[in-house]
Amino acid sequence: MTSEIAGNTLRDEATRPAGGPPAPQNKKRKGVTERDRPLWLLAPGGLLIAVIILIPLVLALYMSLIDLDQYTLRKWLTTPFIGVENFVEALTKTDLLRSIWISVSFAVVSTIVTVPLGVAAAVVTQNPYRGRAIVRAVFLIPYVLPSFVVATVWRTMLQPDGIVNSVLHNVGIDPGLWLNGPMSYWTLILVEIWAAWPFIYLLALAGLQSVDHEVHEAAAIDGALWWRKLREVIFPYLKGPVSLAFLLGTLNHINNFTLPFVLFGAPAPADVNVLPILVYVTSFQSFRFGLSAAMAVVSLILIAIPLFIYLRAVKLDVSDDGGKK
Amino acid sequence: MSTQTRTRSATRTPRKGRSAEVTRLMPTWLIAVLTTLLCVLVLVPVAYIFLASLNSDVGVARGEFWPSQFSLESYTKIWRSVGLGKGIINSLVVSGAVAVVSALIAIGTAYVLVRFSFPGRLTMLRGLLGLQSIPGTLMLLPVFVLFASIGAWVGITIIGTLWGLFIAYLTFALPFSTWVMVTYLRGLPRELEEAARIDGASNMGILFRIIVPLSWPGIVVSGIFAFLLGWNDVLFASIFTKPNTATAAIVLQVFSASQEGGAIPVYSQMMAAALVCAAPVVILYFIFQRYLVGGLTAGGVK
């Protein structure tokens, strides 16, 4: 019952229609993986996620369906159920759709720029040299600095009379306002990129670690040019971690509250009125808690739908095999 | 796809000897150029923070880059004015515990998800990523209500304790930690497990004697992410802590936010405090980096 079954498992994993549910007819053939499953190992994580994430999520959904504001907050359990009214208001009378557009575009642009930066950083620190440890630590700094510190520092530097403008002024450029008006959108992207690329770097680094030494040797024997080796041999290994990084990076950008809040304050300039700020202002400055929950739920759904289409499309289950040679 | 998979197992023959040249991915000059560019990108703002921390508060407010007067005063002041010591200890305790426990739970969960098939497996895998799309601002109030209710029900205090914070961060860290481990375990060869199984090893035996030792880099990465989640969070900590359980991020945020009120902002002290807060993480990174960098290949064929 050994190698044959193990071989089956492998083949099964590789030939199963990607993304589909486990084919039931295969069950019997999967001896080892079926008979002795330590499913209890799923319990601690599953329980925590169910209690601390799923229950509050249901609670949040409930709040989005009631007329919850400062007047009804105290008696929220008996607050009138108003069905989808909050959702209708959110979609028709607020800036929600515009905010979603700003958030999503900002997040995607930021991610698109951070990916090459992160991968490049991982690649250039692949080989040991004197001082590499320090370079690697330096790369990590933006990620370990708390978000609001990063935002405060950049806000200080980007003031109309701040250090950035005075330097640019000296070389004859007048960049204008960074923290207000149309430019603020790009400022947000710039700072987000600065703060977020090490996340991609770490994931890409983990991906590089999984490249077997033999692969390097094989490529070396082939005498492949460095960029061909990189593109054809190494990058396929990074596909998994980097597409993960792309996905999570984008989601993190969309949900980043601290950075825009500290950079621009609330109310935010219209060009950077991102979703978390809109939800926050609706919640804590207008005190429309039900409405803001509805906004958050709408955005969650709008983000979750493409996400799940994407997750189905990327063949989650076999993505690890893609690059192995 | 399937041929590739087979070739993979076929080519896996133990080979010794590594040289730096073989693993080099770029010409040295390009590495030098890119490294320099990236370091400049990071270090210019960091240098600003560092210089500002050595400046006086008034100097920073005046917009100086290069301090007119250097002083370490900010570094001595912050321990009293910010109360940073206690905050850093709280953060280390909570984030450290989250890192260890989440890595532990994650590797078990990932092991099951990667190596065993059961109904709902794919849904779980997708769910791990899907959970990342939930905005924190949506969860804040419900989680608080939940904790307060459970606390009142069971008759214990959760809000304001490090335990409450620990449970919350642990849960938020789990989906991602688990996913990191899932991707990592997928990359591990199955041969060793299969061999051990022939020798009669149990699932737990395989998990702890084979998987865990092979997975250090993955464990460290997932631990680091979990750690940083707790270390950087402000949203939840701001309502889940009391002054004696406040984390470093909260202490620092309270300090900086309250600057907006009246007097000239004490930017210098804030920058000093920010650097001091970042220091433990950088130190931890140095300690753990040999695992991060540690040779997977060396472990794989031992």
Place this chain on the structure above:
Amino acid sequence: MEITRKNFLIGIGGMGALSLALAACGGSPDTSSSGTGKVDGTGKTLTVLFSTKSQYPEEQKAWFAKTAEDFKTLTGATLQWETFASANDEMTRIQTSVVSGTGPDVYGLGTTFTPTAYSTGAFVKMGDAEWNKVGGKDKFVPATLGISGPDANNQIGIPFVSRPFVMAYNTEMLKAAGIDKPATTWDEFSDHAKKMTKPGQYGLAIAYKDNFDPWKFIWGMSIQGGNPIIDGKKVRIDDPTVLAAYDAYFGWLTKDKAVDPASVGWGNAQALAAFAAGKAGYFPMTSPLSIPTLDKSPMKGKYQYALLPMVPPGQTARPSGGVEAASILSGDNLVVADYSPNKDLAFAFIKMITDTAAQANYYKIFGEIPTNVEAAKSLKSDPLVAPALDAASKSVATPFSGAWGDVQLALTNIAVQTIPDLSAGSVSESALSGRIKTAQSTAQAALDRAK
């Protein structure tokens, strides 16, 4: 993640359990009551939420410790302090506490947030009995009670400190420009500003980017013109007085050129820094809390405070119906949570920190102006504080409505969205009136919801 009907029903079931738990925790009887006289709080803990004083971190710590010690001596109860950093943080705390029925017993609350707190109905209304427990209504400066509640019979806020807004002026700069006394009308204010502006210095230090300053200017000028912004069930942001106020406010930069163009990025603290560096003649919208900063700066001994102008822009005298408003009624109120099981202890605590000696001491440490009649009286002799005391007595409360938060937000938002125009040097009439229209409709919608 998909939320199925079944999950949802389970959730609703769970909600019932939650409500039971909440009821259980909110319903514990008030046991601290001991009839008259001394409150016995032995073995109990009173939790108080206060804003952090970043200017005086160590002094605040010491004051917390000392107050807790005194409170223990007085009642036997332990006092636990919690702090918040910003108004936003505090709103989060109030929201979570109100929903869950647990949290601090006493809140220190910015006055403009009192209407919002009142509208939640989650704080104790002060009847005669309650006022007696804190030492009687008479011990407070009457004007400071102006924003404790919608009317004298429905008050929740107990005034703790008063923080009226005044303007600081650079005595040397005024003198050099031949101005013998600070401006009393906004037109005069703008004239003086132009006169004092020359290379290297500006007439005014204005924090255009501040999250709170702009609406205070606009509200002040409007009420002086007779428009309280919320007028019964009607919002009057689209009133000519508001447009005139914005015109004047933005005009200091665009027309008078009397403000540093960089100030489009300034918060109040940076404007103060500019004034402290001797670069501005007037710094309006500040309070005596800036004394320590200014005394440490080159401005020491070269500045004074004066009342903000009280004649609306474009006028030489206050029109009929205009209100003599020197400042918004500003400061901190204390409110006691309805869910608190320690209400008597809470009142004992409030009585303790609003007594004459405690208030005088608090002023001495932090420079916060007392709300206690006796303690305030003793400060009249200090020339730096006298204008602030005068402003306090001429302070006017912002409308007591649950919708005020939205009005404030809408007024600030006009300023935020105008900053790019400001920076470009001119604010077009049409863009401004467009923004005013939007603000009017969002604020009116909020007022329509108000209960």
